[in-house]
Amino acid sequence: MDTLDSVIVDINDGFWSYLLIPLVIGAGLYFTVRSRAVQVRMFPEMLRVLSDKAAPDAQGRKQVSSFGAFTISAAARVGTGNIAGVAAAITLGGPGAVFWMWVMATVGAASSFVESALAQLYKVRDYDGTFRGGPAYYMERGLGKRWLGVLFAVTITVTFGFVFNAVQANTIVAVAGNSLGGADSTWREPVVGAGLAVLLGLVVFGGVRRISSVTQVLVPVMAVLYLLLGTAVVLLNLNDVPRVLADIVGGAFGFREVAGGAFGTALQQGIRRGMFSNEAGLGSSPNAGAAAEVSHPVKQGLVQSLGVFFDTILICTMTAFIILTSNPELAGARQGADLTQNALTSSLGNWSGHVLTVVVFMLAFSSMIGNYYYGQSNIEFITGDDKRWVLPVYRVLVLAVVFLGAFGSVSIVWNLADISMGFMALVNLVAIVPLSGIAFRLMEDYREQRRMGIDPLFVRDRMPELPRVECWEK
Known part of the structure; x- marks a missing residue:
């Protein structure tokens, strides 16, 4: 097992260092410049459109609102990456990794805008009246490359439906073990794994409307509860806040480390864990964004960009301060959520560790819901209308992976997540760079209507030269 883990680490380091990190940073900077920093300039507009209501469909059924789609994507974003992922980044890359997570979020919000606006533009209507879409759909309809869409669809289904859900189950078991005294137990893994599988099954067999209704409750509750704990710490x-800020900024450039590779390690861990946490440019959140009923594609692009800031600047920063104000000895520290849990209990007492167990459960469970939905949307892309037996099989496999993830090794699970996530981001970025011009035209159309004092409304006749746009009739 150690040999396998070592091989995976070597592959990850080469792949991320020489290919993916330059591509992620380059694409984010390109989108920022081309959009004239849409993630900063239109931040007030992000907050405004978040409250838009969704009109019912022709049968009077409630559609997924802009906020509902935001919570589905936040359910996948605001998961254990915010607790276990930040802890892993700090353990491996030092406090400086947090700085690069901030940079990744700021630059990556522009990538999130582009991919989510494109997903809205090229979405399709499902048999039950809801919408679905995402990178696979704009690869086929925007680029005319169905084979690339199928490759992405398979990759995201494996990454989110299976690998990332194993990460969530693994993290829940880790913090549950701490709450139960940290003692080994032969019953903990099977009982927790089986319980998660049963609860997830009750939700995922109910369809996207049930997924949206569950996440709209869980995400705000878990975020507020965690922020209250962090604020108390x-x-x-x-008095330690200035020191923590100095450690983060100094560690980002290797000023406070003796090892010559400190800068590179902080940069790499910050970007890896930042992408796992906020998913900007990864191609996952557009799947949720496409499900929303909005009057203009840009609205959901703005909402999904806001999700990047909500995830990293707010939630991840809180985790970093919880850990770093406890001034931990990082050498030899475990990489999982138990580092965050130990830091919390050292400041607030043992009761807070038990509360964090509840928070992690809520975070991880909502992430499982969002992760499952991403896989379902992409399976529907591959199979079309003939999915009567495929989706039930997928659901059963997801539940099995959740159960088995409770038994996995923390290190191997996270390293496998890095590989699958990196390949997925590579395929998505290859697609959205050439398609980004369409997203920027949509942005100008939106801004023109806002300058006229009207609520922006998009119909495909406004850009009649774009082929295969089907959900934007008059």
């Missing part, structure tokens, strides 16, 4: 350690 920061207030109790207020």
Whole structure:
């Protein structure tokens, strides 16, 4: 097992260092310049459109709102990456990794805008009146390359439906073990794994409307509860905040480390864990964004960009301060959520560790819901209308992976997630760079209507030269 883990680490380091990190940064900077920093310039507009209501469909059924789609994507974004992922980044890359997570979020929000606006433009209507879409759909309809869409669809289904869901189950078991005293138990893994599989099954067999209704409750509750815990820690350690900020900025450039590779390690871990956490440019959140009923594709692009800031600048920063105000000894520290849990209990007492167990469960469970939906949307892309037996089989396999993930090794699970996530981002970025011009034209159309004082409305006749756009009739 150690040999396998070592091989996976070597592959990851080469792939991320020499290919993916330059591509992610380059694409994010390109989108930022081309859009004139849409993620900063239109931030107030992001907050405004978040409250838009969704009109019912022709049968009077409630559609997924802009906020509903935001919570589906936030359910996948705001998961254990915000607790276990940040802990892993700090353990491996030092406090400086947090700085690069901030940079990744700021630059990556432009990538999130582009991919989510494109997903809205090229979405399709499902048999039950809901919408579905995502990178596979704009690869086929925008680029005319169905084979690339199928490759992406398979990759995201494996990455989110299986690998990332194993990560969530693995993290829940880790924090549950701490709450139960950290003692080994032969019953903990099977009981927790089986319980998660049963609860997830009750949701995923109910369709996208049930998924949206569950995440709209879970995501705000878990975020507020976690932020309250984090705020309490920061207030109790207020004198340490300047030191923590100095460690983050100094560590980002290797100023506070003796090892010559400190800068590279902080940069790599910050970008890896930042992408796992906020998913900007990864191609996952557009699958949720496409499900929304909005009047203009740009609205959902803005909402999904806001999700990047919500995830990293708010939630991940809180985790970093919880850990770093406890001034931990990072050498030899475990990489999972138990580092965050130990830091929390050292500041607030043992009760807070048990509360964090509940929070992690809510975070991870909502992530499983969002992860499952991403796979379902892409299986529907591959199979079309003939999915009567495929989706039930997929659901059963997802539940089996959740159960088995409870038994996995933390290191191997996270390293496999890095490989699958990286390949997925590579395929998505190859597609959205040439398609980004369409997203920027949509943005100008949106801004022109806003300058006229009207609520922007898009119909495909406004850009009649774009082929295979089907859900934007008059």
